[in-house]
Amino acid sequence: MDAPARSDTAASDIVVELCGVSKTYIQRQRAGSLGEVFRTLIRPQVRTVEALRNIHLSVRRGETVAYAGPNGAGKSTTIKLLSSLLAPDMGTVRVLGMDPIRDRERFVGRIGVVFGQRTELWWDHPVAATFEWKRVVWDIPGPRYERMVGRVRELLGLDEFYQTLARELSLGQKMRAELGLALLHEPEILFLDEPTLGLDVLAKRNILRFIRELNREQNVTVMVTSHDMSDLEQLAGRIVMIYQGRIAFDGDFPRLRREFGDQRTLWIETAGETAPKLARAEWVRSDGGRHEYRFDASQVKITDLLGDAAAQSPVLDVETHRAPIDDVIADIYEKWQAGDGGSS
């Protein structure tokens, strides 16, 4: 797998830039037996984990970028690098023209970070108190603060639990409050690490809608990681997929589908119970006269398949669906694990 080419965006527009970034962790291996305990005491066993390998990535102002990959691919490491919580071993990280580590104090005032598994809220205080805390610590001018509080309360529906203690909030309410909190100082970039983790369908929809509006109306650059690919597809115009520390794909979702096969499901209902033999589609199952096939729409035209089927048995009904993006991604991960490292 070669290092991907840099994005061909105008330099002035670029707000996130990673150049040749590598990050390695050393993991000490634990002993499993008594003999190993003594052996590792004398000679500790360590494993080197290359979380990121020579990453080149740039993001333009106003873009919403989905950052995806299987567990341990390097997603959270990247978000930490971009939000001043981690330094690269090699390469440079520039965000808004600054070095996140060196310019930390100035830098964090211009970004917003939400970690789905952590909370910035004061646990034993109402949401309102944490918002007030943020106003003072971030030194947000009064009128700007009032405007932003009004806006996030309205758009995220915070009023119903604005005076409730953080520890009494549901997961969905907590995440809405976290998002609101992250936006009070009007960050230019928002880094979201698994923002929809554990949320129910409705809470998830509200959060995704809000992020979309935020991006559209205020031109906030959003970089979001999630395991839920359908969330990412709804949210982002661009997806960067990372696998074993390398960028394995960088493009839009339609291109991703095309590149890795536009898998679709076809149901055909025929007069007879025997499934028509379709040379360029894979038969999955039959239930009476209803037959399910899978095919790659980038290789085969659906009209050709229907023609083949009709030639064998009268077709009574037809239904076709795009494979859910989660299935597409799962197939991609499977391919990669089988040895095909991907493309970009």
Added chain:
Amino acid sequence: MAVRRRAGTVARVLRLWRLYGTMDFIYMTRSPRSFLMYTLSDLLLTVAAITAMLLLAERFAGIGPWTRDQVVFLLGYSVTVRGLLDLFFNYNVLFIGRRVGRGQLDHTLVQPQPLWMSLLTEGFAPFTGGATVLPGVGLMLWAGERLGLAVSPGWLALLGVNLAASGMVVFAVAYIMGSLAFWAPRGAEEINTSWMHMVDQLKSMPLDGAGDALLAGLTGVLPLGFVAWHPCRALLGHDRSATGASLTCVAALLLAGVALLAFRLGLKQYGRTGSQRYSGLGHRG
């Protein structure tokens, strides 16, 4: 320009203290039952920590060269030091090993201000944290009255500086030990608890009778002698030399320097490895 910047920094620290003080007050009024329980627990712990020494002083009419009232003053001083630390460095700012070991330092690092400023102000809990300051001061006043101490502005300044220095000694050692959590997050998560237990048990012990090796250990290796014993020797006239009056301050500055170095090294390590684990336990109350 530099003066204006410094004044701005002081103003910001004061603003942050006011914020955290207000939040602490709101917390206290919101959960009065919890507040009462915490306060009662703190007072019981304080009483438990000083009772043995008090009984010994009472039984033998003092300990070594210390009269009974001087021992009470020493106890009051040590309780005040502990109370001040709880007042200013609550919410696991003093128990920094927990914050580092649990990956909670990230919350501080995403704040747009110097790390020292966050750590100096975030633990300010004047209502729920300072339950033992008043009893400590009360004990000192009571003992001072009985001892007939000649309280002059100079003596009060010596008391204030030594209280600050003693607090800094405990704080600095907590940070030296807590910095180990940068390298061993799980192992050193509770190292500050052990340190503070040791402080609580030994802080009010008059060390005069200890042998040279033990004394060197309790001032040089584990500087417990500077928590109360040494400064009280200067304050009560056991040691009238200039060295005696300034030794706690010198120790505090030296230890603060080592703590700063250890914490900086730790932060570099943190930048390399990040937080390998995260626990929300105990974060922000």
